Amino acid sequence: MKLNDEEKAMLAGETGEPRRWAVEHMMEVGRMFDAADFVPVAQAHMMADTESLGEAGVAFLEGLAAHPETERRVAVPMLTDPRGVDLSHYRPLGQTEEMADLERRTIAACTALGILMTDSCVTYQTIMPPVRGEHVAYGDTGVVIYCNSVLGARSNFEGGPSALAAGLTGRTPRYGLHLDRNRRATRRFIVSERPEGLTDWGVLGGLIGRLCGSYWEVPVLEGIEGAPTSDEMKHFGAAMASFGSTPLFHIAGVTPEAPDLESVCDGPPPEPVEIGREDLEGLRGNFGASGDEVDVVVFAAPQLSHVEMARVADLLEDCHVHERTALIVCTSPTVAADCERLGIVGRIEAAGAVVLRGTCFYNQYAREIGEANGWTRLLSNSVKIVNILGGYGYRPALASMEDCVTAAVTGRVP
Numbered sequence: 245m246k247l248n249d250e251e252k253a254m255l256a257g258e259t260g261e262p263r264r265w266a267v268e269h270m271m272e273v274g275r276m277f278d279a280a281d282f283v284p285v286a287q288a289h290m291m292a293d294t295e296s297l298g299e300a301g302v303a304f305l306e307g308l309a310a311h312p313e314t315e316r317r318v319a320v321p322m323l324t325d326p327r328g329v330d331l332s333h334y335r336p337l338g339q340t341e342e343m344a345d346l347e348r349r350t351i352a353a354c355t356a357l358g359i360l361m362t363d364s365c366v367t368y369q370t371i372m373p374p375v376r377g378e379h380v381a382y383g384d385t386g387v388v389i390y391c392n393s394v395l396g397a398r399s400n401f402e403g404g405p406s407a408l409a410a411g412l413t414g415r416t417p418r419y420g421l422h423l424d425r426n427r428r429a430t431r432r433f434i435v436s437e438r439p440e441g442l443t444d445w446g447v448l449g450g451l452i453g454r455l456c457g458s459y460w461e462v463p464v465l466e467g468i469e470g471a472p473t474s475d476e477m478k479h480f481g482a483a484m485a486s487f488g489s490t491p492l493f494h495i496a497g498v499t500p501e502a503p504d505l506e507s508v509c510d511g512p513p514p515e516p517v518e519i520g521r522e523d524l525e526g527l528r529g530n531f532g533a534s535g536d537e538v539d540v541v542v543f544a545a546p547q548l549s550h551v552e553m554a555r556v557a558d559l560l561e562d563c564h565v566h567e568r569t570a571l572i573v574c575t576s577p578t579v580a581a582d583c584e585r586l587g588i589v590g591r592i593e594a595a596g597a598v599v600l601r602g603t604c605f606y607n608q609y610a611r612e613i614g615e616a617n618g619w620t621r622l623l624s625n626s627v628k629i630v631n632i633l634g635g636y637g638y639r640p641a642l643a644s645m646e647d648c649v650t651a652a653v654t655g656r657v658p
Contacts, residue, residue: 245271245274245275245279245282245417246279246280246281247267247282247508250265250413251282251413254266254267254413255267255268255271258604259315259657260311260312260315260316261311261315261424262308262315262316262412263315263413264408265409266408266409266413267409267413269375269405269406269409270282270406270409270410270413270415270416270417271417272438273406273417273563274417274418274419277417277419277420278419278548278600279417279419280418281417281418282413282415282416282417282418282506283379283415283416283417283418283422284379284414284415284648285320285379285380285381285410285414285415285416285645286320286321286374286379286380287320287321287322287323287372287374287381287410288320288321288322288323288380288381288382288402288407288410289322289323289324289325289367289380289382289383289384289387289402290316290322290323290324290325290359290379290402290404290407290408290411291325291352291384291403291404291407292305292324292325292354292404292408293325293327293456293607293608294324294327294328294329294343294346294347294350294405295328295607295609296328296607297346297350299346300349301404301493302346302349302353303350303559304633305350305353305354306349306352308353308357309352309353309354309356309357311478313356314414314517315561316356316357317358318357318358318359318411318412319408319411319412319413319414320361320411320605321360321416321602322357322358322360322407322408322534323362323364323367323371323372324354324360324361324362324363324364325363325364325365325383325384325387325604325607326360326363326364326365326547326574326576326602326603326604326607326608327347327350327351327363327580327602327603327608328343328346328347328603328607328608328609329344329346329347329603329608329609330601330602330603330608331344331347331348331405332601333531333598333600335617336598336615337598337613337617338606338612338616338617339351339609339612339613339616340612343379343571343609343612347499357411357412359411359627362576362577362578363576363577363601363602363603364547364576364577364578364602365384365386365387365540365545365546365547365576365581365604366386366387366478366546366549367387367545367576368387368391368394368395369474369478369549369579370576370578371578371580372515373391373395374391374395374397375395375396375397376395376396376397376500376501377396377397377398378397379393379397379398379399379400379416379422380398380399381399381400381402381406381407381410381411381416382399382402382407382441383401383402383403383404383407383490385482385485385486385489386478386482386485386545386546386628388400388401388402388475388485388491389481389482389484389485389490389491389492389493390477390478390481390482392421392427392491392492392644393477393481393492393493393494393495394474394477394481394499394500395500395590396499396500396501398421398422398427399421399422399491400416400419400420400422400491401459401489402416413425420459420491421491421492421520426460426462427462427465427492427501427508428462428508428509428510429462429464429494429502429505429508429509429513429514430460430461430462430463430467430514431455431456431461431463431464431511431514431517432463432464432514432515432516432517433452433455433460433463433464433465433466433467433516433517433518433594434467434506434516434517434518434519434520434562435448435465435466435467435519436467436518436519436520436521437520437521437524438467438468438469439476439480439581440525441480441645442475442476442479442552442625442644442645443625443626443627443643443644443645443646444480445472445476445477445479445480445483446480446482446483446523446625446626446627446628447483447518447527447528447627447642448480448483448524448526448626449479449481449482449484449487449627450477450483450484450486450487450627450631451487451519451523451524451526451527452465452484452488452490452519453483453484453486453487453488453489453490454487454488454494454527455488455517456484456488456489456490456594457488457489458488458489459489459490459491461488461490462490462493462494463484463490463493463494463495464494464495464496464502464505464508464509464513464514465493465494465495465496466496466505466516466579468495468496468497468498470498471498472495472498473551474549475549475551475552477540478546478549479546479626479627479628480545480574481493482545482628483627483628483631485628486627486628486631486632487627487631489599491626493618494508496508497655499515500602502613503547505515510589513605527596530644531630531640531641531642532625532641532642533588533597533621533623533639533641533657534657534658535656535657536621536641536656536657537568537621537655537656537657538621538622538623538624538651538652538655538656538657539568539570539617539618539619539620539621539642540570540571540572540614540617540619540621540622540623541569541570541571541572541575541622541623541624541648541649541651541652542572542605542622542623542624542626543556543571543572543573543574543624543625543626543645543648544572544573544574544600544603544604544605544606544624544626544629545574545604545606545624545626545628545629545632546571546604546626546628547574547575547576547579548574549574549575549579550579550582550583550588552645553573553575553579553584553588553592554582554586555580555645556573556592556608556649557577557588557591557592558646559590559645559646559649560592560595560597560649560653561591563595563597563649563653564595564596565595565597565652565653566652566653566654566655567655568655569651569652569655570598570617570619570652571595571596571597571598571649571652572597572598572600572605573592573597573598573599573600574599574600574604574605575599575600575601576601576602577601577602580599580601580602597652605629605633606629606632606633606636610633610636610638611636611637614636614637614638615637619638620637620638620639621638621639621641622638622639622640622641622647623640623641623642623643623651623652623657624640624642624643624648625642625643625644625645625647625648627642630642641657643657643658
C-alpha cells in the first residue's frame, strides 16, 4: 500500500506503539482487499461489547490505554456500539458480577483512549450523523447500511480492531464502498406494495437481503412512493444487513445517490425482480407463533428512537405486563435521558417493563440471560433480532409493535 509521510512515521513507531499497531493492522486489511492507499475518515464507530471481547480483548484495550496520553488518544471522534451490560440493571436479568466487572474495565480503557461512550447502534438518530460523501469507519451493520444508504456517507463494515485502528489514525483502507464503482446497483427490485409499519419494513429488508446474499451486491428498489420515516429506514436496513450482509441500498427517487434509476446504474439497469405480498409472507411465516404463550417480549436491534419509545408508552397506558412474561425495551443513553425527562421511561416502567440503557438484547449475553430466567419463547417486532436469536437457544417469533405489547400484557401471542 502507498503511505504518505505521516503514515510512514506512524508505522515506524514515531508517534507511539498504539498508532504503529493501528497502521500495521490496517495495512493487512488493505492488502486483503487490494486497497491502493488509505482514505481519511471523519469519525469511527466501534463494536466492542464484552461478550465478544472476552478477557483477551479487554486486556488488549487495557494495554493500549496504558501508553502515554499523547500516544493513545484517538485522532478523530470515536463512538461505541451498545454495551454488553447495563450497569444500573444487570443482576435482575441474571447477568453476573464477572460480566459487570469486564464491562467496567472496558469502559475505563475506552475512556482512557478518548472514545465517546455513546453505546448506541442508532447514532445517526442521536449524535453526529455523517453527511453525503463523508468517509467514516463504522462497525455496526445497522449503522453502516443506514449511513451509506440514507445519508450517502461512505463506510465498509469495520471489525472491532479495524474501527479502533481507524479511530487511532484517522484513516482506513480505501476499498469497497469508499470507491465509486462499488456503490453502483447490481440488483433491481420492484416492490408492488408499500410496507406498513416497522415490522413490514423489516420483512421487506430481510427478504431483499436474503435474495442478494452478498456483501458486494447493491440493490436498488423501485415502487416506493414517498420517503419512509427514519425508523422505517432503520428497520429496513438493519434487517437487510442481518439477512444478507448488505451494506448499501438505493431507493429510486428517495435515497440521495438515486434521484432516479439510471443514476445508480452503469449502462442498462439490471433485470428486475418483482416482490409482492406472497414473497413477504413467505419470510414472515418462518417466525409465526400465533396463540402461543410468550416468555419475553423484546424491543431492540435496533435500539428504540424517541418516537418508538413514546409509542410503547402509549400502548402500555392503563396496562400491566403479565406476571409470567417479561417486557424488555432497549434504547440509547441519549434517548433514555430525553425520555426520562419527558416521563416516557416512567410510564413504560410503571407498566412493569424493563428499560435498558446503552445495551441491545442480542449482544448482552442473551443466551445466559435466557438460561437464567428460563426464557425460550421470545417475541419481537424486529426482523433482525428474530433472525439472530434462534442461534442463542430461543424460539423467536415476529409481530407488530402493537401485537408485541398485547402479548406482553396477556402472556400470549395474538
